[in-house]
Amino acid sequence: MIPMRCYSCGKPLSNLWEEYKEKIKTESPKQAMDELGLDRYCCRATMLSTIEEQDIINLSELQ
Ligand SMILES: [Zn+2]
Known part of the structure; x- marks a missing residue:
């Protein structure tokens, strides 16, 4: 999951x-x-996109 x-x-x-x-x-x-x-910028974008993926996973776990 984490790059x-x-x-x-x-x-x-x-x-x-x-x-x-x-x-x-x-x-x-x-x-x-x-x-x-x-x-x-590329590293910051990678970190931010990873956060977004984690958020999606966390949301799906709540449903
Ligand atoms: Zn980079």
């Missing part, structure tokens, strides 16, 4: 994922990604 690397540039993201999830409980995704050093 191991950015789809576009290949930057490893899985090691940032848990920290990112913790941060977005109290921060905006933009701020969290800034702090994690995700300055490339």
Whole structure:
């Protein structure tokens, strides 16, 4: 489910994922990604699209 690397540039993201999830409980995704050093648009897009996929899964589990 969680991409191991950015789809576009290949930057490893899985090691940032848990920290990112913790941060977005109290921060905006933009701020969290800034702090994690995700300055490339492609990496940020990969993280955001992963969040959306997780949200879809969570919603389907509630029904
Ligand atoms: Zn990237």
